[in-house]
Amino acid sequence: MFVHVETRRRVRPQWATVLLVIVCVVSFVMFALMPGPQRVSMWLEWGTVPANVFDAKEPILQQLHDPSLLRLITALFIHLAWLHLLGNLLFLVIFGLPAERALGSMRFLALFLIGGAIANLVGALSLAGVRSPIIGCSGAVSAILGAYIALFPRTRLGLVLPLGLYLEFVRIPAFLLIGIWVLLQLLFSYAGPSYGLVVWWTHIAGFLFGIVFALLCKPAIARRLRG
Numbered sequence: 001m002f003v004h005v006e007t008r009r010r011v012r013p014q015w016a017t018v019l020l021v022i023v024c025v026v027s028f029v030m031f032a033l034m035p036g037p038q039r040v041s042m043w044l045e046w047g048t049v050p051a052n053v054f055d056a057k058e059p060i061l062q063q064l065h066d067p068s069l070l071r072l073i074t075a076l077f078i079h080l081a082w083l084h085l086l087g088n089l090l091f092l093v094i095f096g097l098p099a100e101r102a103l104g105s106m107r108f109l110a111l112f113l114i115g116g117a118i119a120n121l122v123g124a125l126s127l128a129g130v131r132s133p134i135i136g137c138s139g140a141v142s143a144i145l146g147a148y149i150a151l152f153p154r155t156r157l158g159l160v161l162p163l164g165l166y167l168e169f170v171r172i173p174a175f176l177l178i179g180i181w182v183l184l185q186l187l188f189s190y191a192g193p194s195y196g197l198v199v200w201w202t203h204i205a206g207f208l209f210g211i212v213f214a215l216l217c218k219p220a221i222a223r224r225l226r227g
Contacts, residue, residue, distance in 0.1 A: 016105040017096040020112060021089055024137065027077040028085050047133025048075040050124040072117040072124070078135040088137050094177065095141075095148045102151050102221055103214070111213050115143025119206035126201040139206035145178050146210025151218075 031039050048071050079085040100108035119139025127134075148155075156171040 012105070014097065014100050014105055016109040016112070017093060017100050020092065020096075020109075020137075024077055024079065024085060024089060028079050028082070031078065043078060043080070043133050043135060046071060046074040047078055047135040048072055048120045048124055049133050050127040050130045052131075053124045069117075069121075072120040073113055075120055075133065075135050076113070076116040076137040076140050078133075079137075080135065084136055088141050091141050091177075092137070092144065095144050095174075098155075099144055099148050099151060099214075103147070103217060104221075104224060107217055107220070111143055111147055111210065112137075112140045115146075115206050115209045115213065116140030118209050119143065119202045122205035123202035134202060139202040142203045142206030143210035143213070146207040147214035148174065148210075149178070150211045150214035151221075 031042060034042065053069065053071065079088065096108070096112075099111075103111065116137055116139045119142060120134055123134050123139065152174065155174045
């Protein structure tokens with residue numbers, strides 16, 4: 001007699017979100033330890049400076065082969081202030097872990113890097129000729145938020161909030177937290193020049209890319225969960 005025994009699927013470790021957090025923190029610390037003039041020089045060297053990325057007098061398609069476009073990615077790991085860094089990483093962890101669990105680590109990493117690069121590209125195109133750097137992973141985090149909404153449109157997230165003398169566990173719609181994200185970006189845009197250049201088209205492009213990316217990945221996610 002043969003007995004079928006159900007075997008538990010091996011849970012693959014999720015490493016992409018943790019890796020991205022570590023790289024962002026290490027990069028921030030490295031920049032913070034630099035002398036002021038050197039730090040500014042590195043921001044301009046590795047951030048996405050629209051005037052350096054594109055020449056308005058040359059065809060855009062020809063310029064897309066320039067290796068300097070790697071700055072669209074390196075800019076994702078540069079943050080000018082700890083509040084800007086913590087705001088991005090908070091939402092990266094909250095929405096990134098469940099999104100990575102659904103997409104898989106490699107797809108999630110591709111979402112972050114490609115979504116962030118496209119977001120910075122759109123930001124650079126919208127500000128052609130500007131010499132202030134576009135920095136931070138806000139565009140990439142926006143892509144993750146878009147993917148999350150596409151994957152979990154009705155999800156309510158559990159949060160522990162201090163209510164008087166007690167901590168209360170509450171569930172709130174994901175849309176509400178994303179609204180808080182938008183308010184944080186507004187705060188950063190008015191906090192002063194020390195926060196660099198905040199480009200709303202970067203956030204919009206990242207968010208839309210994340211939605212499309214997640215919808216295209218849904219068949220692969222279904223196959224992955226069945227396997």
